[in-house]
Amino acid sequence: MxxxxxxxxxxxxxxxxxxxxxxxxxxxxxxxxxxxxxxxxxxxxxxxxxxxxxxxxxxxxxxxxxxxxxxxxxxxxxxxxxxxxxxxxxxxxxxxxxxxxxxxxxxxxxxxxxxxxxxxxxxxxxxxxxxxxxxxxxxxxxxxxxxxxxxxxxxxxxxxxxxxxxxxxxxxxxxxxxxxxxxxxxxxxxxxxxxxxxxxxxxxxxxxxxxxxxxxxxxxxxxxxxxxxxxxxxxxxxxxxxLLPEQDLVLRNFALNPFIGKDFNNVIGFLNDIQFKFPKAISFVAGQPDERFFEIEDNISRFGSYVTHMMERTGRSRKEVVNGIGQYNKTKGIVNDILSKYLKKDENIIVKEEDVLVTVGAQEAFSIIVSTICNRENDVILAEDPGYIGVSSFAKVFDYNIKGIRADEDGIDIKELKNKIIEINRSGKKVKLLYVIPDYQNPSGFCMPIGNRIQLLEMAQQYNFLIIEDSVYNSFTYAQKKNPTLKSLDKFNKVIYVGSFSKSLFPGLRLGLIAAGQLIEDENGDIVALADEMAKVKAQLTNNTSTINQAILGGILLDQDYSLNDFSKPKFDSYKVKRNKMVDSLNKFIRYEDWAEGISWNEPDGGFFIKMCLPFVVDNELVYESASKYNVIFCPMSNFYKNGGGENEIRLTFSNVSLNDIETGVRQLALFLKANIVGEQLDYTHNQVLNY
Missing domain, CATH: 1.10.800.10 (Aromatic amino acid hydroxylase)
Known part of the structure; x- marks a missing residue:
């Protein structure tokens, strides 16, 4: 213009x-x-x-x-x-x-x-x-x-x-x-x-x-x-x-898929291998939460709070309640009523407990949703490009049709999305699902403006598809007020909300959730609850999510009056300090150097990730070189692209790196970048590099 x-x-x-x-x-x-x-x-x-x-x-x-x-x-x-x-x-x-x-x-x-x-x-x-x-x-x-x-x-x-x-x-x-x-x-x-x-x-x-x-x-x-x-x-x-007034929320002509599968991810495997092979290298790879805030023993003790709650609620003895928790249990979960209150209080999401499904982390949630809804032959899944590889890898491994839609600093490109939907639907196939991370997206760290969220919901209503909202980073905002989730804005009932407690509590808990609520009319004219159909698929995968872990989560939420906002504030504040340290270190060692012209990065307002653009192509061999020679590991962004791209971009994660290691790691990264830009391979030993 x-x-x-x-x-x-x-x-x-x-x-x-x-x-x-x-x-x-x-x-x-x-x-x-x-x-x-x-x-x-x-x-x-x-x-x-x-x-x-x-x-x-x-x-x-x-x-x-x-x-x-x-x-x-x-x-x-x-x-x-x-x-x-x-x-x-x-x-x-x-x-x-x-x-x-x-x-x-x-x-x-x-x-x-x-x-x-x-x-x-x-x-x-x-x-x-x-x-x-x-x-x-x-x-x-x-x-x-x-x-x-x-x-x-x-x-x-x-x-x-x-x-x-x-x-x-x-x-x-x-x-x-x-x-x-x-x-x-x-x-x-x-x-x-x-x-x-x-x-x-x-x-x-x-x-x-x-x-x-x-x-x-x-x-x-x-x-x-x-x-x-x-x-x-x-x-x-x-x-x-x-938001338009509520309309008929029953999905018409929406056939469900009977296939079942599991998730697998080769890219994660490669990066894990690099980290294990070079344990002394500073890793900016994994989106892991800070272990200092896990408080495992204290949180495990919250199991007792849930037991007491169930004794008071049911009138059963302690032994009966504990033994019941240890038994096979409901496929949808045993703490759904508690999670329903938590979603209302922390996320302003109104959902019935019977429409909540407790999963083994968010990854199982994605596999359940895709396996329940999509037909391999006719249905298409759309996702941000670049985007988190969990859904795209699952789709590829199990032969589901997934297409990437360009994403930038405003999230998924609304215009390109609309054009792709029209193109696919005209071809005789149907767009069934759209997967997005609206807040502090993995891998880019960008955040979808609220106006775009509204437009996305209207598009879902217009073209009759469902949105998988991966909300794992929504609470990790460094601003004064977090953005509303798509689910909380959804008056058309088009959003399937996926949450996880791996980041807000600790990954070893292995708990996630699906909040649906849709009624589906299938090709036979039968109207069924989507959450019930998902439960059928989950029963074939894991039967039910660990009830002992659910009881721990339930106890934590009960003790925190159904909210994790105050509980998580210290770790959120810590992540903001790390983000600031990361940005300061990038400015200190890279931004003002003559050789660094052509290098740029974003400064996210939340989440764990920074995207850096480089003036040269990065592949897995350079990741290996950086780990072995410069003692620093990063993630090539090309792994997150579905349509090709990102060859000159890397993702840097700071969430589980100490402040000292952040500065040292960025300094080492600067040496690696300089060597590849000016063409001089520095013959440093590990100790010499670290003492630079």
Missing amino acids: KSTTTTQDYSRYVAEDHHTWATLSSRQKKLKDNQISEAYLDGLKVLQMDDQQIVRLDEVSERLEALSGWTLIPVTGLMPTKEFFCMLISKKYPITVSIRKPYEIDFSEQPDIYHDVCGHLPLLTNKKFIEFLTSYSIIALKYVNNEKALDILGRFYWFTYEMGIIRENGVSKPYGGAIITSAEEIENSNNPAVPKHEFDLDHIFRTTFDPYKLQKEYFVINSFDELFDSLEHIESKLIEYL
């Missing part, structure tokens, strides 16, 4: 342009104090703008920066939405350099320099309004890929910054730039016959507008504090409006 930024060539303005500016400025000066917001007039006064000639933007920018830290960026016209909000977040304001023609002096359909400068800049000197604008921009940026969300957020922007009215000392006065810079709009806003509504998010979200005509209604705030405080609720209200 061609850039809209430009420079202000002052010599291109003619006398007619300056006359237009002077005329508009003269009109504005005639407005009495009780006709325009005092906050606006205060800002206009301190900016000291020329009222006879078009202002020089560099001079105004210098004054504005001194007052509030904002600077001005000359542009040719309307900007792309994402670029616009990114500028606002960076305290940069775009100013159109052209000015309206004389015949547009009363009302200009397009923004011009007078509208942008005199309409908007005065409020950029108001501290509270600036806080509102930047915070709003941060929220809006999350939804730039969702047209419906932008339409709703655009109404909010329009009825505040452009057409806003504020009540000052009992008098309603415009503060919106589109009112202030239009004589006709000011007159219209003063017309008592035009409705002036009290500020209300619901009302604003429901109200459409025409930017090319005088407004039919306005909204009045009592203060900029009220405007800023509304942002606390704007996202939850926006999501309500993005």
Whole structure:
């Protein structure tokens, strides 16, 4: 897309342009104090703008920066939405350099320099309004890929910054730039016959507008504090409006697959072999949780809490309860009621206990879901590319048809996904499942914006497929608030939620869960519960998940009042420290080196993974060389791609590496990278490298 930024060539303005500016400025000066917001007039006064000639933007920018830290960026016209909000977040304001023609002096359909400068800049000197604008921009940026969300957020922007009215000392006065810079709009806003509504998010979200005509209604705030405080609720209200009303949730013509299988993964085997062969090498390979927080003995003792709970609930003796736990048991699990409460409290997921299936980790959950739903001949599974290899490896080993859809920093490419679904469905096959990790994805560490999540749910409803949501990293956020899961947003009942306690507690517990709830109408017209059909498949795999381990988990959740948020906070804080150490070390040893040009990486807001892009191809042989010669191990990203790619990318995992080892490991990685970039293979022994 061609850039809209430009420079202000002052010599291109003619006398007619300056006359237009002077005329508009003269009109504005005639407005009495009780006709325009005092906050606006205060800002206009301190900016000291020329009222006879078009202002020089560099001079105004210098004054504005001194007052509030904002600077001005000359542009040719309307900007792309994402670029616009990114500028606002960076305290940069775009100013159109052209000015309206004389015949547009009363009302200009397009923004011009007078509208942008005199309409908007005065409020950029108001501290509270600036806080509102930047915070709003941060929220809006999350939804730039969702047209419906932008339409709703655009109404909010329009009825505040452009057409806003504020009540000052009992008098309603415009503060919106589109009112202030239009004589006709000011007159219209003063017309008592035009409705002036009290500020209300619901009302604003429901109200459409025409930017090319005088407004039919306005909204009045009592203060900029009220405007800023509304942002606390704007996202939850926006999501309500993005989600369509509940419809018939029964899946029609959705044949289930009777085949059963197990999982196997060769890539994991290779990396495990490397780590065992070079035990002294620092490994950035495995997405393992930090062992310091396992507290195995203490957690095992929670078995007793569950036993006591069941004695009180059933009236049975301790021996009867314990012996019952040791016996073969329900295929779906024995702590489903507890997990249902946990999901509601921690993830805002409402699911019945009979729709929860306790699994042997998340990997078994994936195999159960695919084996239950997919027919090898006609059905297709779609997954992020690159993406976690658990599902894709299972599909390949057991001959299920899986296709990759490109994923980037915003998660799965929505447009490519839609095109692929249409292509596959037209070919006579059917897309049945989509596998995604919305939060801090493995391997990239990227996070799906909320707007994209809403769009994904709508697409599942439109094209009749189910979404496997792998939510293992959702809780591992380094931000103040974690993102809502797809399942919690799902009003169409299209999401099968997969959770795991391997990261939040410890992998040796080997516990995961499936939260379904779908009713399925098969090809015979029979309606069955999907969770019941999955239980049939699980019964052929593992009969039931270890009830002793389930009792331990149940006891932990009971003791923590069905929530792991506070319980896990120390380890989450520790992972954030490690992430920061990882980023600091990468900056220290790589970013500022001359030889490192062409190397880049992301800085994730959660999870365990950093993706690094390199200026050379990495294969398994280089992994071996790095481990044997430089005592550091990483994971080539090409292993995670289904359609080819990632040959010059690696994944770095920091979750189970000490702070000292993180710094040492990154230093060793820098030596390895430098050797491969400059072409000088360093003949260091292990000790010499480590003492560098």
